[in-house]
Amino acid sequence: RKEVEQDPGPFNVPEGATVAFNCTYSNSASQSFFWYRQDCRKEPKLLMSVYSSGNEDGRFTAQLNRASQYISLLIRDSKLSDSATYLCAVRVEGDMRFGAGTRLTVKP
Amino acid sequence: SAVISQKPSRDICQRGTSLTIQCQVDSQVTMMFWYRQQPGQSLTLIATANQGSEATYESGFVIDKFPISRPNLTFSTLTVSNMSPEDSSIYLCSVPGVNTGELFFGEGSRLTVL
Numbered sequence: 001r002k003e004v005e006q007d008p009g010p011f012n013v014p015e016g017a018t019v020a021f022n023c024t025y026s027n028s029a030s031q032s033f034f035w036y037r038q039d040c041r042k043e044p045k046l047l048m049s050v051y052s053s054g055n056e057d058g059r060f061t062a063q064l065n066r067a068s069q070y071i072s073l074l075i076r077d078s079k080l081s082d083s084a085t086y087l088c089a090v091r092v093e094g095d096m097r098f099g100a101g102t103r104l105t106v107k108p
Numbered sequence: 109s110a111v112i113s114q115k116p117s118r119d120i121c122q123r124g125t126s127l128t129i130q131c132q133v134d135s136q137v138t139m140m141f142w143y144r145q146q147p148g149q150s151l152t153l154i155a156t157a158n159q160g161s162e163a164t165y166e167s168g169f170v171i172d173k174f175p176i177s178r179p180n181l182t183f184s185t186l187t188v189s190n191m192s193p194e195d196s197s198i199y200l201c202s203v204p205g206v207n208t209g210e211l212f213f214g215e216g217s218r219l220t221v222l
Binding site for chain 1: 109149150151153200205210213215216
């Protein structure tokens with residue numbers, strides 16, 4: 001079993017749609033959690049950290065469920081510019097482990 | 109976040125040759141990390157570059173194949189030695205943030221081995 005697993009997608013949604021991604025992790029000792037965005041042929045860029053109580057940044061909401069060992073990312077009112085690959089990342093004992101990413105395409 | 113510059117940004121190399129990738133950070137950082145991202149895959153940690161000591165390699169990666177230098181707190185190099193087409197990948201250096209353990213990445217070096 002991979003340490004961090006994501007549905008690879010692709011998710012194809014119309015503009016304005018709400019889309020949600022889940023990411024599961026295997027190590028219960030995982031300490032901190034993140035969502036990254038990666039555009040084609042670019043480096044991953046930090047989108048948001050994921051806090052235990054859940055957190056929101058504009059149209060983006062991240063949640064953590066420690067009991068079930070998953071994190072989620074909700075994007076509301078999707079924009080064309082949201083098209084990218086979304087990577088979840090989990091820090092375990094100093095090491096950062098990444099999921100393979102979920103590809104999102106937002107269409108007009 | 110730190111500004112991280114990598115070069116080369118891309119290169120096409122012949123089988124059996126070696127390529128050194130440089131990573132420069134605009135601030136002093138204790139740890140720097142080298143990742144590989146093969147086409148369609150996630151990021152895989154190659155090694156942690158420690159200043160003043162040898163790099164720490166992850167399972168499946170060895171110093172002879174991926175020698176790393178870390179001469180000071182703002183600079184590191186990764187060499188991909190005796191390259192084969194399987195080494196075609198994006199190589200990324202990264203440094204930790206100061207808050208909750210996030211990582212920031214350089215722009216990546218896209219390597220194609222023929």
